[in-house]
Amino acid sequence: MTERTIPAAPLALGLAGLIPFLWGTMTLYVPGLHAFGSATFGPRFVGPYVQVFYGAIILAFMSGVLWGFATRSGGREAGIGYGLSVLPALWAFFATGGGPLSAAWGLALGYAGLLGIETWFVRRKLAPAWWMRLRLILSAVVISCLIATAP
Numbered sequence: 001m002t003e004r005t006i007p008a009a010p011l012a013l014g015l016a017g018l019i020p021f022l023w024g025t026m027t028l029y030v031p032g033l034h035a036f037g038s039a040t041f042g043p044r045f046v047g048p049y050v051q052v053f054y055g056a057i058i059l060a061f062m063s064g065v066l067w068g069f070a071t072r073s074g075g076r077e078a079g080i081g082y083g084l085s086v087l088p089a090l091w092a093f094f095a096t097g098g099g100p101l102s103a104a105w106g107l108a109l110g111y112a113g114l115l116g117i118e119t120w121f122v123r124r125k126l127a128p129a130w131w132m133r134l135r136l137i138l139s140a141v142v143i144s145c146l147i148a149t150a151p
Helices: 010-016 019-029 030-040 047-070 076-093 100-123 131-149
Strands: none
Touching: 010 131, 019 030, 019 047, 019 131, 047 076, 047 100, 047 131, 076 100, 100 131
């Protein structure tokens, strides 16, 4: 395995983390799945509601991941890293207050911005060499699902 090869565990867990986004999108376009999901799990776990709720949680989770990367630096770089690391959580908090459609757009923008922040960490070798390969795959799916939610 090379330094740029995504390890199996992060890849598998990352792909599994896409399930709520994919599920939410499918329940928007397949009425039978929406009915099944609403009856089985409740209305919060279908359509844009599951995507916005889960999307905000994961964006905040990514703040914690970035905070961990910031601990690998020192001085001014650490201060910048810690500052950047809190932005996704703050974005999730402020972007999700206007209803499910505007929240989906806000989160899609937040995930796009997260890629820029992650690039900062990767360029400073504070994140694993394989990080952006994984994040580009996951972010492409997440952003696509969120945009499909709020056309």
